[in-house]
Every structure is written in structure tokens, then in C-alpha cells.
Amino acid sequence: MARAGLTTERLVRTAAELADEVGFEQVTVSALARRVGVKVASLYSHLKNSQDLRTRLALLALEELADRAADALAGRAGKDALTALANVYRDYAREHPGRYTAARLPLDPETAAASAGVRQARMTRALLRGYDLAEPDQTHAVRLLGSVFHGYVSLEAAGGFSHSAPGSEESWARILDALDSLLRTWPAPGPGHPHP
Amino acid sequence: MARAGLTTERLVRTAAELADEVGFEQVTVSALARRVGVKVASLYSHLKNSQDLRTRLALLALEELADRAADALAGRAGKDALTALANVYRDYAREHPGRYTAARLPLDPETAAASAGVRQARMTRALLRGYDLAEPDQTHAVRLLGSVFHGYVSLEAAGGFSHSAPGSEESWARILDALDSLLRTWPAPGPGHPHP
DNA sequence: ATCATTTGCCTAAAACCTTTAGGCTGTTCC
């Protein structure tokens, strides 16, 4: 009987392609087995179970995102860096929707701590060195940026901004303008402007 | 044979409880049938299929969110309104994680257009009347707020901000401060500050 | 080169979810 020469890594990469083509939800051990031309049970030599496959896929996506982020940030600072990092997420989500969804999979704390997610957080923090933020504001800003990037990209992928003017492209640019401005003039805590 | 007296609405409400208890992903026609004490096939008189159940659950959650938003916004303006609306999303996600996940389900355009999602968008826009934003900046700001609320709540639910200082509560407060400040001084488009 | 071991893929089978088809029995309404 001819052997297919499967490995866990190869399977996960194939699963990533599958995810981008048919959606992360549709990535199933069965579908993966079909695609690599092998019986379903054979995959259980390489994968613990279905959840294991999804987790590995998530870790792959987190790595790829972190790699792209590192590339994008190299040699940039300030708004340039902000824009570059933001576009890493948006572009990745558009090029690889299934992988991007996978990257959003909730991981248990230990797995998350060992993932490339921490690399991404570190890079976001590095980006903020181009602005003048002391702790704990820097952490708040890291969380804000993460929220905006993830939130915008998710809503856009769900079709939230299509079919209405102005275009999503323009909003994205203006939101980055706004974030840049906000980071340069991060406000002190408080109830906001005092009513005169 | 005693009749259970099921209706589609009752099933969807039960599915919502189920979602909050075991997670949206685990909401299945079978699990729902078990919970209401009926054979699986019986549910297909009330639900078109599994996807139909999930969609109805999403619509329920969107309605509940819009209702809470309307309550929260009544009689408030400015930062008060901003905080109230933001907390609607965060509190709802914490009280009803399954429902909140359901509300994030991508809907086909017609369904989305007929959902309470548009009511939510309208209310966010109404909130912004307390700030001085002309179109198209108002739309950009609506999208920014939606992104931050959804993004923050999602990352928080995924455990992104736990086990690290400062606490998520504090970041949330400071991010709302920052958004309020940003909305009061929304910047003009451009590359940012000119370098001196 | 041969034999033993390990490895990789297979078949078989059980458990669960989805969906359709058809039947029986309460309920409703003349």
C-alpha cells in the first residue's frame, strides 16, 4: 500500500488552505482526510483529535501574523508603523479569512502564553515607543489597538461595512488617523471635559 | 401522548439559555431536543434546520442588545451616553456569553438588514450627536466605536486581558476616556503631525 | 541479506448529529 507521507505540519498547512477556501468552521478531520487522499482514521496518528487540529491551525495563523508584523514594523516608527501594523491584520484577514478566524480561536492560558500571540503583543508595545506613553497608559493603548484592529477586521469580514457609503477603505484610513492623533495626545483619566 | 406545546419562540429562548450555559458552538438541534424533552425530529416542525436555529438565536441576541442599548441611552448624552452604551455590550457579553457569540454570527445581507443590528447602528449614530461630527466623520466614528466595543469585548472574553496588570476594568475605563476625548477632537485627515 | 521492530495507513465499529419520510394521536371546528 503506497504511503502518503503525512506529517502533522503538512496536515496543518493543508488544513490552513482548506480553511481559507471553505471557512474555518468547515475544517473537519473528515474534510482534511478527503483532501489529502487518505482515510479518516489515518489522521489520528498525527493529530490527537479534532480540537487539536483547530488549535494547531490557530497557532500557525498566530505565527504567520507575528512574522508579517515583524516584517512590517522593521525600520518604521510613529504613524508609519501604526499603519503598517494595522494593515498586516487587515490584509491577512482578507487574504486568509479562514486562517484569520483560526487565529481568533480561544486558547487555554498555557497554550496562549506559548503562542506567537505574545510576540504580537510585544510588537504592539514596541510600536508605542514611538509615542510618549508611560505605564499603565501604554498597556491601555496596547489593548485599545488590539481591540480596534480585531474589531474592525471582524466586522468588515462579516460584511458590516459593505454596501454603505463611505467605503470601508476610507473609514479605515480615517480611523488610523484618529488613533495616531489619540496616541499623541492620550488624555488623563477623568470624567471628560468639565461642563462649563 | 402528551404534547409539549413547543413553539419556535420558546425553542429559541431555550436555545439562548443553552448557549449561555454550554457555549454557542454546542447549541445543537439534538441538545435542544434533549433539553425540552422531545425527540430530535420533532423540532423540525418548528425549525427549518440547524442553521435556522442559529440564525434565530443571533436575531434574538441582536434584539436584546438593541433593547438594552435603547434603555441605556435614554436621557443620557455625551460621555455619559458613550459609557452607558459601551457597558451595554460588555455587560451583555459577560452575562450572556453564548448569546453574545450568537450576535456575532455573520448573517446574509437581507437578514442583517432586517435585524436589530440596524437599530444598534442608528443608536450609535444618535450617541454621536452629542459630539460635533459632520459626515462622513460621523460614519467613521460609528465604525470605530463598533470596532472597539466588539473588539475589546471579544478579546476580553477570550481571556486576552486576564492575568496581567493593570486589570481589564481599568483599561476599559481609560479606553472610554480616550474615545470620549477623541470624539471631541476628531482630527482632520492627513499624515499626522508635520515633523518640525 | 534477513529478521525484528516500528511506523503509517487501513478496515471495522460505536456514538452522536442532521435531516427527511411517514404514521399516529390529540386538538379544532363544523
Next chain:
DNA sequence: GGAACAGCCTAAAGGTTTTAGGCAAATGAT
């Protein structure tokens, strides 16, 4: 009461997950 409908049931087919056990190809020692 009886006709018609509605609501829940059984049956069955098809798909996914996972475990168990088998056979053959690759590996490596003698």
C-alpha cells in the same frame, strides 16, 4: 361525531468523531 389539521413519534440514511486492531512498508541491527 367526524373531518381536517397540528404536533410529536418511529424509522432510516448519511455525515463526523474517535477508538481498536490489523497488515504492510520502512528502518535498522545482526
